[in-house]
Amino acid sequence: MAMMQKTEILIIGAGVIGICAAYYLTEKGYKVTVVDKGEVCSGCSYGNVGVAVPSICGTLASPGIISKSLKWLLDPESPFYIKPRFNRDLIGWLWEFQRACNEPQMRRGLSILHEFNTASVELFKDLAAQEKMDFGFVQKGLLVVFKSLPGFKEGVQEAELRQKIGIEAEIIRGSELRSFAPHLRSGLAGGIYYRRDAHLDPYKFVRRLAEKTRKKGAQILTSTEVIGFEIFGKAIKTVETTRGDFTADEVVLAAGAWSSEMSRYLGLKLPIQAAKGYSITYRLPENYLEMPVSLSETKVFITPLADTLRLGGTLELAGMDLSINKRRVNAILKTVPEYIDINIENLKLIEIWRGLRPCTPDGLPFLGRCRAINNFIVAAGHAMEGISLGPVTGQLVAQVIGNEKPSVDLSLMSIERFN
Ligand SMILES: Cc1cc2nc3c(=O)[nH]c(=O)nc-3n(C[C@H](O)[C@H](O)[C@H](O)COP(=O)(O)OP(=O)(O)OC[C@H]3O[C@@H](n4cnc5c(N)ncnc54)[C@H](O)[C@@H]3O)c2cc1C
Structure with a gap:
């Protein structure tokens, strides 16, 4: 057996959500590893139309x-x-x-997504300014x-x-x-x-942010596919990949449309x-x-x-x-x-x-810590607004992991809400 690789936070998926989470976690001083079965930004984050939608969300x-x-x-x-x-x-x-x-749920969804997207647009501006990043x-x-x-x-x-x-x-x-x-x-x-x-070039954004995050110390491993997990008690003990096994204090699932398949490995249901x-x-x-x-x-x-x-x-x-x-x-x-x-x-x-x-069925992402598995956080299901919601999601993941009070209310985003 190959040697176990150790990290503090392991993120599965190097799309906009995984990379934004990696950025904000690295900024907080965590040791982060991102794994992706393909390249950085090779999934849904690659060729979308790049609109940030605080208004038409x-x-x-x-x-x-x-x-x-x-x-x-x-x-x-x-x-x-x-x-x-x-x-x-x-x-x-x-x-x-x-x-x-139904009308009440649609209205509630609209106002939450409006709040999320508005926060995200401000973060895009901050990232462009602070990191001197051009992503159109x-x-x-x-x-x-x-x-x-x-x-x-x-x-x-x-x-x-x-x-x-x-x-x-x-x-x-x-x-x-x-x-x-x-x-x-x-x-x-x-x-x-x-x-x-607003609008932006999604590929440039994710690739350039990944580069910045790497320079700040994160490890981003491509062609590294997650193929299973080992659970011990109420925690993930090992994440098994095609390039060896990892242990991590916290595991973040940001595998976009593949997240449901991935959660099945853990015996969880993410619709x-x-x-x-x-x-x-x-x-x-x-x-x-x-x-x-x-x-x-x-x-x-x-x-x-x-x-x-x-x-x-x-x-x-x-x-x-x-x-x-x-x-x-x-x-x-x-x-x-x-x-x-x-x-x-x-x-x-x-x-x-x-x-x-x-x-997801109700159009809101899954965002938060899993109740059944303590060191498992999900950030997936952003549907038509994943680029737009990327930065705010990344920031929220960092807040959840840091046990801070999230800057927006996450109760409706619970990953158990359809169980
Ligand atoms: C035509 C179109 C237009 C769109 N327009 C917009 C828009 O204007 N604005 C907007 O905000 N959103 C838009 N979207 C939606 C947006 O593209 C998505 O919401 C967003 O890209 C999702 O990001 P993600 O990081 O969750 O997933 P992805 O970018 O798909 O990333 C998931 C990553 O997980 C990796 N992965 C999967 N399984 C494994 C495994 N077993 N091991 C390791 N890695 C794995 C994949 O390789 C992939 O790189 C559009 C989508 C489409 C299709």
Whole structure:
């Protein structure tokens, strides 16, 4: 047997969540080791559309979603799809999901995620300033545009709900849209401009933060896959990996969509379903807009990232399957010219990508210490907002491990809430 490797804190997963946790823990003086089966930022954190969303945050579970998704399920090009299959975890997840689709829970989720995301945006600014890190962070707001009048009306209602909790939202009539953003097609029903939202290059952010964290003393091991655990009493004694065994005082699970599989090794149940999404990245056309745009009816986002333009969308519950469904990629591409005056065929393609969003049934992440296993902390399930919530999650993990009072209330994030 190889020698046991020792560390104070072992983090599983080098995506945005694992790296942010490693950064804040290292800052507090802990000896941290991060392991990832792939490279740093090779999972869902790699090719997403990079929007930080204090204003347009929220949970997928909402009162109208079930009837909408039933209609979408029959359309292979729709923004939402569930691969029909008999799978106990999926059925259990869908059951909890529909239970969470009610007005009070949606509102509560919105205000918690708003608080989390607002804190995170401030931390992005601090990181850029304190660490002199350039990751393309720009706070130029986000524009949500609507093609149809009913869509716009719904959007306005939603904006008004958000305004009630202090979110700034500017409602723009269809006739005024093009003077606001000249790249939009004429004839759109309207738009809503959320001034406080921001965007950043997710890959640059995670890679550069990982580099800083390493320089501050953390160890980051790639191609190191966790394959099991050894439990003694109420604690993890050993973490077994493809590159040898580790002992640690505390183990943090930040394995995104793989977290559910990982927790099964520990005999725990973490209901996280993978929701596949795609992005297509092109070279940025000249004089393109400086802010991200969300095409509301089709749930597609378009973000300018340095000299590239990234289009992203779809949410497919199809298990851990990473195959690329070209029909869905094309469906994203097809909708863009309906909103934006752009000829995609003339753009230079850089990359087609897919990633697995880690989704909990109620849309809030799992964040906190496990009751059954004392030295096990989970930070996973950030769904559509993992980049945005990365810094605040990292800081909270450091507070939980340091036994400090968390800066935001974590009771609704409990990892046992579905047991
Ligand atoms: C199309 C698309 C667009 C998106 N747009 C946005 C956006 O605009 N804003 C936003 O905030 N979020 C967005 N997201 C969501 C965001 O990308 C995710 O929430 C976030 O990346 C999750 O980060 P993570 O660190 O939890 O997971 P990941 O980045 O997936 O990291 C998990 C890591 O765990 C590792 N791992 C897994 N199993 C093991 C094992 N056994 N041993 C060791 N390591 C293991 C994996 O290799 C991986 O690197 C988008 C997602 C998609 C798909």
